[in-house]
Amino acid sequence: MAALLTVVWSLAGWRQHTQAAAERTVTDDAVAAEAVQYLAATLANAIADLRFLATSNEVRELLADPHEPQLATTATEFISILRQKPLYRRLRIFDSQGMELLRIERHGRSLDRSPQSGLESKARRDFFEEAQKLEPGSVYVSRFDLDVQGGQIVQPPTPMLRLSTPVRLEGRSAMVITLNLDGDQLIEAMHRILDKRGRQGTLIDDQGYWLYHPNPAMRWGGQIGTEEKLARRDPELWQRMQASAGNAGVRQNTYFHPLLPLRGVADLRGALVDLGWWITLDHHDEVSAWYHILLTPPFWASQLLLLIAAFFVLRLQREAAERRSQAENESAAFARAERELREVRGQVYELSLRMQSAKDLESFTELTLSELAPVLGAALGAFYCIEDGWLQPIGSYGLAKELMLRQFRLGDSLLGEALRQHRGIELAELPPNYLMVRTGTGRSAPPHLLILPLWVKDENLGAIEFALNTPPSEQQRLMLRQALPLISLHLANYQHRRKVGST
Structure with a gap:
């Protein structure tokens, strides 16, 4: 009986585990879909704003006369626009050599124009070089990484996502407008989506580095030099994700789903467009934990002891039942003999x-x-x-x-x-x-x-x-x-x- 109960219990656990896993997969698909939808809508709005700025009269006039007072006029107009967009952290205009002509910076609730002495050259950064090669109207989406000023990571580390588009007058080299999105706000919004569904997850770039992880020490391993990344911590999971051909999947206790919010959008370039990110969700819950306990040697050792104890208990019960049955039979036989004797x-x-x-x-x-x-x-x-x-x-x-x-x-x-x-x-x-x-x-x-x-x-x-x-x-x-x-x-x-x- 104890063995039967153990088998039934294990089968019930497996059935419960399988059913719960299927339900979690449906929930996780919904979480991933909501994350993709949020990111796609946010980036689409930012790209539309960038294109609007690139075709504005202020920018056209600045192309013709990239000096004061036109720079001041353009800065005033840009500040009024950015004040309504708290997600935008920085807006810059680069000359054809990659030198900042204008930089609008958000500091808390205020937006300020950086002084001439604070302007830097970004000629070797991808968001300038790659954008300058594009046709007007096209947008380059940079990698999602930490903000760097003067060759050093800004402290505290601040993640940024940069959108760049070229602007040019006929016969001249292209200038570039770059809009920086506040990465902390993007990650916080993604985190709220996970929390709302009660899921714990991570955000991973196309190289396997964590853009977000519940443990801060695991984030941005590629830039801060720790080299902490999923590709090194769990290479089997990373290989499984790479081999999934952009499809969602589950490996052990981890659900993974690609985030490609810009795939298929015309006139876009960049790693996020082509490769995207990954979102992972932890499948480890009470049902999974309970089921995996079934697979551990201590559990089966305890079950063996339970079976032995059950064997002796059943044996004692059987012997007691036999003695009780024997006593009942003897009593019945005695009563029958007494009755027969009376009849005789x-x-x-x-x-x-x-x-x-x-x-x-x-x-x-x-x-x-x-x-x-x-x-x-x-x-x-x-x-x-x-x-x-x-x-x-x-x-x-x-x-x-x-x-x-x-x-x-x-x-x-x-x-x-x-x-x-x-x-x-x-x-x-x-x-x-x-x-x-x-x-x-x-x-x-x-x-x-x-x-x-x-x-x-x-x-x-x-x-x-x-x-x-x-x-x-x-x-x-x-x-x-x-x-x-x-x-x-x-x-x-x-x-x-x-x-x-x-x-």
Whole structure:
């Protein structure tokens, strides 16, 4: 039973685990879809704003005259636009050599134009070089990385996502407008999506570095030099993700889903456009933990101990049940024996009363046979008395007329042998036609013979012979043991009367 319960429990756990895993996958798909939708909408709005700025009159005039006071006019207009967009952290215009002409910076709630002394060259940064190669209207989306100023990572580390587009006058080299999106706000929004669904997850770039991880020490390993990344921590999972052909999947307790919010959008370039990011969600919950406990050696060791204990408990219970059943059987047998004994005593008492009503020896023997034969189920019966060394037939039951009873010497028959031993004789499977019973519809040969000796104080008195169709039952044998001594006493009495009457 314990083994069966263990198997059932394990199967139930597996079923619950499988069902819960399927439900979690549906939930995780919804989480990933919401994250992609948010990121796609946010970037689409930012790209639209960048294109609007690139085609504004202020920018066109700045292209023709990239000096003061046009720079101041453009800065004022850009500040008024950015004030309504808290996601935008920085807006810059670069000349054709990659030198900042104008930089609008957000500091908390304020937006300020950086002084001329604070402007830097970004000629070797991808968001300038790659954007300058594009046609007007196209947008380059940079890698999502930490902000760098003066060749150093800004402290505290601030993630940025940069959108750049070229602007040019005919016959001139392109200038570039770059819009920086606040990466902390993007990550916080993604985190809110995960929290709303009750999921714990990470954000990973196309090289396997964590852009977001619950443990801050795991973030931005490629830039800060720790080299902490999924590709090194869990290479099998990373390989599985790379081999998924941009599809979602599950490996052990981790769900992964690609984030490609800009795939298929025209006139966009960049790593985020082509490769995107990855989102992972932790599948480890109570059901998974419970199920994996089933697979651990300590669990099965405990189950083995449970089975051993259950074996001994069941054994003790079985032994107790057997003892209880034996006691109940003994009690029932004792009650049955008591009931049968009472019935036998009642039969013997009734027989004694009837035997006392007999007038002589012949009527006594006939009455005795007629009382005992139905009780035993006998088909034939004969009553013999000893007279002058011979066994004389005195009474019969069910015998055909042609079967005349004859007398026997004491030593010449089984009747005499039974008297000599003072013990009844029982024969089974008598030969065919040994004794025949006739009725109105036919005749039959009883297969069993029962010889019952009668004596009192070692004095042999006679014998009773019955032919039976079936052997006597235990209750019938008990009745005979109770009745024969009483029959012997009555027989001795009637024989004595007969002798007295004949003298």
